[in-house]
Amino acid sequence: xxxxxxxxxxxxxxxxxxxxxxxxxxxxxxxxxxxxxxxxxxxxxxxxxxxxxxxxxxxxxxxxxxxxxxxxxxxxxxxxxxxxxxxxxxxxxxxxxxxxxxxxxxxxxxxxxxxxxxxxxxxxxxxxxxxxxxxxxxxxxxxxxxxxxxxxxxxxxxxxxxxxxxxxxxxxxxxxxxxxxxxxxxxxxxxxxxxxxxxxxxxxxxxxxxxxxxxxxxxxxxxx
Numbered sequence: 240x241x242x243x244x245x246x247x248x249x250x251x252x253x254x255x256x257x258x259x260x261x262x263x264x265x266x267x268x269x270x271x272x273x274x275x276x277x278x279x280x281x282x283x284x285x286x287x288x289x290x291x292x293x294x295x296x297x298x299x300x301x302x303x304x305x306x307x308x309x310x311x312x313x314x315x316x317x318x319x320x321x322x323x324x325x326x327x328x329x330x331x332x333x334x335x336x337x338x339x340x341x342x343x344x345x346x347x348x349x350x351x352x353x354x355x356x357x358x359x360x361x362x363x364x365x366x367x368x369x370x371x372x373x374x375x376x377x378x379x380x381x382x383x384x385x386x387x388x389x390x391x392x393x394x395x396x397x398x399x400x401x402x403x404x405x406x407x408x409x410x411x412x413x414x415x416x417x418x419x420x421x422x423x424x425x426x427x428x429x430x431x432x433x434x435x436x437x438x439x440x441x442x443x444x445x446x447x448x449x450x451x452x453x454x455x456x457x458x459x460x461x462x463x
Contacts, residue, residue, distance in 0.1 A: 244366050245272045247288065247295035249281040249312065250328075251304040255351070259299070262355050269362070278307025282315050285323070297362050300345070302329040302336055310339045317344030324365050328358070336417070337372075347371040400456070402444045410437050414450055415457035 246263065248271055250256040256274060263269040272295050273288050275281035281300065288294050298316060302309040309327060316323040326347035327340045337348055347365045349358060364371045403411065406427075413423045420438065424431040438450065447453055 242268065244269050244297060244362060245293065245295045246270065246362070247273045247275065247281065247285060247298045249275040249278070249284075249298060249300045249304070249309065251276050251301060255301075262358075266355070266359055269359070277305040278309060278312035280306075281309075281312045282307065285316055286319075289320075296324065296366055298323060298325045299328050299362075300325050302327055302331055302340065310336070310343050313340060313345050314343035324368075326361060326365055326371075341372075400445070403441060407437055407441050407444075410434065411441055411453060411457050414438070414441075415454040417454070 246269060248256060248259055248263075250259065253276075256276070260271050260274070263271055272293050273284045275284045281298065281304075285295065285298065298313075300309040300313055304312070307315070309329070313325045313327070316325060321344075323344070325343075325345045326349060327336075327345045328349050328351055329336070330351050340348055347361050347370065349361055349371075353361075361371045400408075400411075409427060410423055413426065418426070420431050420434045423429070424434045427434070438453075441453055442448070442450075445453060445456060447456065
């Protein structure tokens, strides 16, 4: 590796991408070697840059992007190249997103409101081979991991899935995919209030506390 850290910038919002590029241009020691506006392009660009002998040292990846999400793109990159070093840079600190990103192989997870100095420090840390997650995200992740472990340790709880109606199973599957009440309402052509009531019933029947635990249980039972 050289002292110049090569970065592949993957961000679907043009203004955000341009802003990040400007920050890196003003900071010595960094070079943007490629850009991508969606997850599919990120995977394609990564392979193309490596073929050209200018493979990125760091992939800075947004989570919500067209065609392939940042998590899906990360999984493809780390599967094809275990040495790929991906940092998620996003506006979302939802536990599910963090879990999925780390399972996909991301080495860093940052929110977009971080100061530029923290972004640069995280990139250098991951470049050196050390994972990095913001303390407030790591704290939430540990709390949720503890809750999910308790759910997984109680197999009897999963039998309560049989108490759900076909409509509640549909909604649970969408919860597991990270859909909001509004998105679920739009997809199933229901009122948002009706979806909210269904979600409350699901949590009550499964004897769990929140949507994240419901999503975890759905994934464990392979409902989708």
